[in-house]
Amino acid sequence: MKVVADTLKCVGAGTCVGIAPDIFDQGDVDGIVKLLEEEPGEDRRAAVQEAVDFCPAQALMLAEKD
Amino acid sequence: MTILELPLFPSPRVYPLDPPPVLRELQASQPVARVRLYGGTQSWLLTGYETARTVLHDETFSADAGRTGYPQVHPTLTHFTSGMLNHMDGPEHDVYRRMLAPEFIVKRVDKLRPLVASSVEDLIATMLEKEPVVDLVEALSIPLPALVMSALLGVPYSERDYFVQCAETFLGGHSSIEQVMEARTSIQAFLAELVERRRVEPQDDLLSRVVVQYVKPGDLSAQQLVGFAELLLTAGFDTTQNTIALGTLVLLQNPDQLALLKQNPSLVHSAVEEMLRYLTLPHLGRHRVVTRDIEVDGHLLREGDGVIVALNQANRDPAVFSDPDRFDIRRSGQPHLGFGYGPHQCLGAMVARTELRAVFSVLFERIPTLALAVPLDQIRFKHDHAVYGCESLPVTWDRGNTQ
Secondary structure: OEEEEOOOOOOOOOHHHHHOOOOEEEOOOOOOEEEOOOOOOHHHHHHHHHHHHHOOOOOEEEEOOO | OOHHHOOEOOOOOOOOOOOOHHHHHHHHHOOEEEEEOOOOOEEEEEOOHHHHHHHHOOOOEEOOOOOOOOOOOOOOOOOOOOOOHHHOOHHHHHHHHHHHHHHHOHHHHHOOHHHHHHHHHHHHHHHHHOOOOEEHHHHHHOHHHHHHHHHHHOOOHHHHHHHHHHHHHHHOOOOOHHHHHHHHHHHHHHHHHHHHHHHHOOOOOHHHHHHHHHHOOOOOOHHHHHHHHHHHHHHHHHHHHHHHHHHHHHHHHOHHHHHHHHHOHHHHHHHHHHHHHHHOOOOOOEEEEEOOOEEEOOEEEOOOOEEEEOHHHHOOOOOOOOOOOOOOOOOOOOOOOOOOOHHHOOOOHHHHHHHHHHHHHHHHHHOOOOEEOOOHHHOOEOOOOOOOOEOOOEEEOOOOOOO
């Protein structure tokens, strides 16, 4: 499982950080998403999926590792 | 169909905590509908959840209130905010939003938590010193966001009383037009002076950081920053204030849900999200204007057409929320649209959540017998305000049973 964040789409709402602070962070200067963990463990799948679903900017994607 | 046969938007509610019934009917029969507005103009009205998300995320739909065709749903709605961040589109919007977004990131908002918690404790303690009946709006709903917004902006402690008083007159909904305009002028002058002070001597607060980062290098004028500060104050005040009052009311109207929350305080997070979904206080919706012909669910929307996204009804879409008119604090699943959606989603959502969680994690713990002091039909609701709410919420409690 791989998380992909589109920093151009991100509006800095911080929804993902609220859901999974171990995986997502926000830049101090622009509030834009930063990935703390690009390939989180399977145990975090539900949280990552929730962050993807809840993102108001549709800036997050969950990709399977190839 | 003649214009007079079109449904009128907004329409009256029947039960004060549900959207107007006509919205439910339109959602079922005509989720993309033409409606008639107060001035005799027309607009599209969208009531479906998925369509709401699609449109609010698509920049074909402009938020610029100055464009021809922008829906005029209320005589004064865009009066204070035209030309501000919430009415900008595209790259211009992104540039300014990113100047403010770092102030609302989770890490920074978390630092407000102790202040929010102690403010809630103090306000409830003060309320309990009084003889019930007490108006919860005056005792808690109005002062909390006013205190939090002044701390966030960096209003010096010694000047908070003055600032909070002006903000309450400007935004509390209890003042005459003349008083509102006077308070607004006072706030603008106060903020302009504060920005200037922070330019000379920056502190650890929002205004100082934006001054140092953007005003000094010339990317933003001091006047623009004053406008932003006023917008933040407006956006952070009315919304949270009314959610505190109606959130209390909806819990009191649903004793089974209140009992659940009392038994299991960890439900406060989902309870707050459910309030935001169920109440959706921006009841006039989000407004857009179409910038090029586009098809939406089989309907051709023309360039220059107005579009109203009915967030409140979209949040009651049975295709997304099972038993949508039921207030259920254990609900999980799809995200609600209470903070809007897309690039304009509420910037201060985390601040609002912090305040609401603080209130609803202690209010009924401190005052377990809290109850309405009047029947529901005697409460006056703000039907014609941009943000729905109630004028006052008279509450009472058993004085022998508080903590």
